[in-house]
Amino acid sequence: MSYQQCNAASRKAQKESGLIETQSPEKLPGILCLTDKCDRPESELFIGLREEGFPIGVMANPDGANFERLNNAGLIVGPIALRNRFDKEGTAAIRNVLETGKYDVVHAFNPRALACALRASRGMSIKVVAYRGVIGNISFLNPESWITFLHPRVDRIVCVADAIRDYLAGLHFLWLHLPPSKLITVYKGHDLEWYQDTPADLQEFGIPEGAFTVCCTGRDVPRKGFDVLVDSLARLPSDVVIHLLLVGDLDRNEPLRQQVQALPHPERVHFTGFRKDAPALAAASDVFVLPSKEREGLPRAVIEAMSYGVAPVVTDVGGMPELVEQGVSGLVVPPNDAQSLSAALLELYRDRERLKQMGQLARRRIATHFHTSQTVAQMGKIYCELTGQN
Template identity: 85%
Template structure:
């Protein structure tokens, strides 16, 4: 990390977030421990708010309603008027839009965060008040795929400068993932059964229908149970598709669960069959941290996270047969399954550690204020 000279202090950073997750929280705390003057404005309903407050980082409570939240914008402006901050880092589009208005006329650098592909366009007016705003100095992308997507946007002569776009993976630490594996018998899964876990929100692009179709293509001697975690239990169409399987009793809907990582930890394989627009999915990272072999589609940042044939398997999106074949491959070779799970865990430890994120983000802030 760039170190400040004795005569200069490290840049002050104001973070604007909502209900921030563990990686974000540890980034803020890690930067403070490195000597950066850090302030955080966050939603008090977030699970990590108290931890940030105890660390002395909270300088304001905000729960932005939209991108034109006057009260939130005024609160951000007030925080900036203290003169303690050289950089504002906004972690969602609402915070970014409000930060750009709040900082008007102030000599602060603006850093945006982007975690998904899509929804940014030169023909979309909302993009001009967020990621395409000329005062945005850097867009930190959580995967190369997102950076490449933004770099490819253009309209006539308009396009983002490559210098604005930088990839920084969200950092994790294996010590965060110590929950005991859940008892899957709660859902009617027999002890020792080969279990595939899939976690996600009920949106079509997640590809749950493709996963169920993959189960339909399994041969009769492959006894696989599927654990569907999330609000998928409300999807009547998916439930009807499951009822058409040769063994619908092997598919288990859990509904929303707060212990989703423990459910993944108790499974043999974790699958995310997304069709499009993935960043670096936290659910996959959590499963890998527990040593569970991942099977993902070649979408967004997932091929950056999962090395095909080494730390997991990567299949084409919307290809039920390829997904089915991948499951059979791991089902029939338990030794390889165990090896891949171990490498998946090592992958998170070696290449996605929170200390790397802290260093890379610190370097970005220092570069922006000329400390390079």
């Protein structure tokens, strides 16, 4: 049932009970969303809220891939590209939009937007909602945290995974802590219809046709655990032929390249560099691996691979165990454990029927548990509860 239908049913019940006058229309709260170069899930959330009847405006970076689509949908109320958390020009622009009186809630989707929104809404009866997608970097001893997530005027922090919510709930210093009522989990929604790319031809990278291929996508940062993944290949039996496709700026990581060269078969590891077609590369692979060591939220790369029916192997870090059901829609291994990761890859390599089944269940899990319509419904409920307007 949509929010409009919910409103209609509620209005009817209230009219019949005599609690309200029939001529008094019920309205949904106005929402101002502040983002940067927003991705597809964020964009679809904004569009979905508009379709449900919420008066919504978006301020976003005009250089973003989805800016034009949002603008064509009539959602953009102003371009914004915040330089830092103290951007005076950006803060003034946000203030000007809020002063129109159209909005009851401001929802900031990154720390810079949150800091500026808190200053821009000073003295206004505006509810402030924050988005948090990763674990870490928040502390009661960090002054920057006090101008963002720990600011007392933040009414809700929407966490992209329970693991992030639990991390924030566990922050303490003396008597200071975040009230549990401020913290709520809302998974970032997707739609299988978004993932229709034709699987790439991996022979471009020297991978033989039909070869068993493991794909790993990510930024070149130590916490992603690429060294552990390479180490896991060294532990495979000699009769196992697995090719590893490393997608991203890892080609510039010289220590990682040296580690690859020390493998028994370095020719089976392929660096692609940065690619815009990363989902199509994952779709062409047999297994998708994300061996992160810490701080993960709900990784988009894993969701994209699962949406294409590719079985995931992930570490027990952050929100990934919420995304991947161990032994059902993928495999979950301990972080920093090359032997366990190697065993998981070997298991799927040996049992192709189970691999196929896991891929199918991974795709189904995204469709049933992480759909964009669920995100729209949950966020709409949060906005209404905050403002008491529904």
